[in-house]
Amino acid sequence: MLRFFLKLAGIFAGLAACGVLLVGLALALAYPNLPDLDALTNYHPKVPLRVFTADNVLIGEFGEERRNVVRINEVPDVLKSAILSAEDDRFYQHGGIDWAGVTRAALTNLVNLEKSQGASTITMQVARNFYLSSEKTYTRKLYEILLTFKIEASLTKDQILELYINQIYLGQRSYGFASAARIYFGKPLSEISTAEAAMLAGIPKAPSRYNPVVNPTRAKLRQQYILQRMNNLGYLTADEYRVAAAEVVKNKPLGGEFAVHAEYVAELARQLVYDIYKEETYSRGLNVYTTVLKDHQDAAYASVREGILDYERRHGYRGPDAFVDLPDGLEKNPEKFNEFIDDALNDHPDNDNLVAAVVLSADSKKVVAARSSNDIIEITGSGLKFAAASLTDKAQPAKKIRRGAIVRLLNNGKTGWEILQAPAVQAAFVSTDPTDGAIKAMVGGFDFSRGKFNRVTQAWRQPGSSFKPFIYAASLEKGLTPSTVISDSPFVLEASQTGSQRWEPKNYGGDYGEPLTMKSALAKSKNMVSIRILQAIGPKYAQDFVGRFGFDPARHPAYLTMALGAGQVTLLQEAGAYSVFANGGYRVTPFLIDKVTDSSGRVLMQARPPKAGDESVRAIDARTAFVADTMLRNNVRTGTANRAMSLKRNDVGGKTGTTNDSVDAWFAGYTPALVGIAWMGYDQPKSLGSRETGGGAAMPIWLDYMQKALKGVPEREQKPPPGLKFVNGDYYFDEFPPGQAIASIGVPKPAEDPLSNLIDSWGNTSGNRQALPPSQDFPPAGSNRPWGTSGQVTP
Template sequence: MSSSTNSPKKNSAATSSWIGRFFLKAAIFAAGLGLCGALLGSLALALAWPNLPDLSAMIDYRPRVPLRIYTADKVLIGEFGEERRNVLRFNEIPDVMKSAILSAEDDRFYQHGGIDWMGVARAVVANLTHMSKTQGASTITMQVARNFYLSSEKTYTRKFYELLLTFKIEATLTKDQILDLYMNQIYLGHRAYGFAAASRTYFGKQLAEITPAEAAMLAGIPKAPSRFNPIANFDRAKSRQAYVLGRMRNLGYLTEPEYQQAMQQKIIIQSAPGTPAGGYAIHGDYVAELARQLLYGVYQDDIYSRGFNVYTTVQSKDQEVAYQAVRNGILDYTRRAPYPGPEDTVDLPAGIENTPVQLDAILDELQEKYPDNGDLLTAVVLSASPTKITVARTSNEIIDVTDKGALRIVARGLVKNAKDKVRIERGSVVYIHENGDHWEVINPPTVQAAFVSLRPQDGAIQSLVGGFDFEDGKFNRVTQAWRQPGSAFKPFIYASSLERGLTPATQVSDEPFTLTAAQTGSKAWAPKNYGRTYEPMLTMRQGLYKSKNMVSIRIMQAVGPKYVQDYVTRFGFDRERQPPVLPLALGAGSVTPLQLAGAYAVFANGGYRIPPYLIDHVTDSSGKVIMQAKPTIAGDAAARAIDPRTVYVMNDMLRGVATYGTGARVHRELKRDDIGGKTGTTNDSHDAWFAGFTPKLVGVVWMGYDQPRSLGSSETGGGASLPIWLDYMRYALKGQPQTPPGPIPDGLSKIDGEFYFAEFPPGQAVARVGLPSPNDIPLDGGGTDGITDLLNRLTGGSSPTRRIQPPPDVPF
């Protein structure tokens, strides 16, 4: 009985004992895990903390006056140095700006220790409610940590370092110092860093002068600088401004009347003195950077703090026209090339057009990944058919692409059986461009181009554009890209021949020939004319007009490769880059666009070698001139490069090229008789050139890929590069009187319609350059050493663009 009555109690006690033991073990296990976690966390902290950056650089605001770069007509095109950010002390920043920032970004900034846990919870709830990322939880301190020292990659390691750096900043600096850093250094679009610079960029006024309405608009920009700034998208900026003003009212920074007044204020976007809203008055980035590099070579890092003002030779209007000409020429080529497909494709839920918040959140993320490129604007496709593409820039900016010509550009992406890579469909991320009176879908170009113009009398550079977009990289193709000039080099071969007894009337064989591998010591060489058309004989003048390769090779063979190598150095070409081999007759050496422009200036100015220059003078912070250019002037006997008779004949022949030859479009469109020029297209159309000049202006255009590949079998210098040159010259030569040819120089006669040097009259000049035996054609004047690389290029091989490292970037 007793045993039976005590059994439930025993069972209950046993159960309680088991549960107790279980929770005890669980507690011990949890404590162990916690201890392990703490140990691992401590270890990670111990390893990571010493690697965090020193914060001294964040607060080193030693006042410095920046380096400023100007055009010849005193238009600001660049600033380099810390003061570019218009740094203000904390007490110099108006309270209305501080309250706007706190309302927009971190209203509990002065209460939390770097991470706002209440804000994190609020953001999680909001994002779950909308099923998308509509709110973030980054504090001002976290943004300072991320923007100053960390990359933008989204990894757990980077986030961990961001949190640690956030704690370090909070432990080291006061709240006012952190807010000071944020307000002075945060990027706010259109090259503006800090709110003082942004106020100048967008409103044309000092930060101390802004109103609550303007402060709220500026405070709304950090969320998405490329999309919420009032120049890129005024409607989005205005919407964001309304949100910030509402927060300022709710937090007590604005009274109701002040709020209503701010909401009703009209925002005027205007330029600061000397610059337009959003940046500089013209696109002179490549010019400014080159000027910085040149000055850096003299003063090193001192240039960023001593208040130097650099005045270049560039004319502002010429520069802007050149920029637009290069950009338009590259876009025209891109329209001709096969459409490569959208930049990306994202999942775009059905009906998202009816939920602006979600659509704008997607567009904001895409804009960060695929930012606008000048007038190429990021958009996402809402619908696509062969007759219409509808895209969204924002939830309020919906654009239809319906122009038939524009749709033909991307037609291969709109057909039913389009390949996945090129298909345009709902969710496709594309770039759009307003082309005249219609919109088009067009990818950011992968091809590049460069343009430079200069005065041949003294070498002063008038305009310089080193590529499609400076923001894609500072590599300046005008000065740093060593490329084969192709047929644009032929005039220098012809010039050398005039001083060796050939005349424009000399008959030259145009028949093809082949050299065997045994004869070359490398690969077999069978040079060809463009289009593979040949004629038995042509005059030298006809050979230049038609840009015949066979004629150029035989002229060089007749003159002698070694003589040609020596001769072309008179124009400023590097001897080592122009080896004495027959392929040089086809432009198989290497030049930069600037070097080629300087060489053509010798023809334009009467035969004088005038080195190009960019900086006219430099002043210190007080305006005192500390450097002044002293250019060589055409007419200086010491600068004489070639015989004036050679110049006269070559000018006559090159004007013929621009009137009757491969550059005849020049005369058709500009209707001028004082322009000479030459097209250039290298093997497999890797490079396309046009070099043209008047007696007062030289311009050179290059187009190609940085990693050489064919532009397309139908692309030539006349089709790809000449249009850029024409766009520029239409402006530059407008209203300029024509310069007729001068008197025929002494020692030169015109007999039966052609020119002859006195020492090479008819009967004594070389009358005919025939078809020699292959054994009589030495590639290098007697041997074959050193030609392998050139022959490789001519037979299909190529090497990437040669680059010269510029001085270090500005130390921000």
């Protein structure tokens, strides 16, 4: 028996020796043919495009791989110990191959008669991730071992661990632990807790199974195992282990990793950069620093959403989103109940704090709704007010809130939960610095996830009366003044005069009065006065003049309807145009990107915009800008923009705008430090409602933003430029002093005023509808150019 075992041992020894010789031969033959390690020693991973605010807050990331590269000295010790405990606890002791682990894996595979278990060390995983596939073959394993030896011979242990920490895939398109920490927990790597570190360290084993977003239950089990390992290996004390094991790790929802709602900003920045760098945009680690400020963007986002929801509150409940058949008693089985709720809400995703829920019970006093078995919401009192009509027995079936209805809820933080609805209307807002055009905030709609269409830059809408200040400014350079008296009488243009159809414009509310000064007419947004001013100066002249503000003249045909804002503008154009009034007459072009750097921080592009004060970008006479500004500030004190007085500032100017049938509602307002443009309307144009105006629908958005954005910003007094005379409370150009300036339009004047004589017959008797004289600027007979519809054109 002894001789038998001795012979058997000799056989195994011989086989082992042969194995060693064969491995040595393989090493000798294969080692020189292994790839060089440039990919490791000159590590340049695919790093996505990242977009930041001006104050360095990440607002967007674009690329196939989300990755943040960190150095080993930036990695918290708790994460290092979690990784070693999970993947390779003898990493700093072995030479790349953990032979004990190999033996254990081999025995397991032999027992199971399959290649079910590996023994990959961290170094082996680095070799595989950089150079090899993940297939389980002996050939691939041999190359992996050979590469492992080469890596261990070329790099230090810390260098290898750093590569692993930056390269490993961790689910949700995240590569590296720094990216995963932000995506899963919304925080930098330096701030993660022990429990979070253990959860991240558990993902590499199987990112699809241990991903805390996709499978939180398995992720938790894996995390608990790793925490136990950390305790057993001495990385955690008993007390530290107990605290970490009990911690409830809160994952940020997928797509919610950015602290600022600036999706429209990030997308526009991406488009602008892509135009230059094409496909390299998504791989070379470009960093885009926008001009947007976090606090401004937060204020704009909140203001737009609240303005839209307030509009919805004014216009009634349309009914639940949908209905599902909710079986009685299903709540008693939490697992099946949660599965049912998930399926029911799958087609009704949340929109930030406007969430969907399934109604469990409802009556006029209380509604109980569920988002899961652990998230039951009760709505009572004022929270039911908006949907009260749908809680009565008389409610139509399609509108009635009952068991199985899917409703939208909002926790307003003041009175608790309330029933609302997903908005049908849209709104947008943009603010800029009038000194150089830098965009400070931009919100292109209520919900970016429902469509990337940016209503600030892409929507061409009629500006309504918000366009009137540009017509008034043009008239100042033709001899009119704020004190010019103009008839407010109604009139008509017959089809023979328009070349198309009869046109009978109206003032808002059908209110006509005595002649009034141009300053007062702007404050009251009188349509009859605006049309008479445009007729006096000539539509073609006005069309050319508005081009100085950055408008496209072709979108503002030279017809009298231009006086009522019947052309087309974007919010961004209006922001640039109103900047001319705010900055003393200089045209500054709104811009979004301040600079672009590469992954090392080297500046590739730097914005150098022209600024107000540079005479090469002067748009209008400084006197024109100043006098127009005084009229727009008067509009805040006494006119349609009077609500802006709540800012308690004397440097605010602005103008409301509402188009025909209240299809578009605007407010354009500014100070010398900040311009803001707010708009509300439907994407498919239709009336907002007969009582909706720019002052009621759009202005609250602007005002809510400005109250926050102007906090701590000192007032700036606009000083009159040379060439103006101040007489009886109004400014006159030196070349148009009292007696030589146009004193009136449409009212009887002395013979020495030739322009007044020309237009005395334009109707100066309130209540008479007289025809205006023909104009050579009208379209020729037979023209099919639309003049809009007859009816009320509101301020």
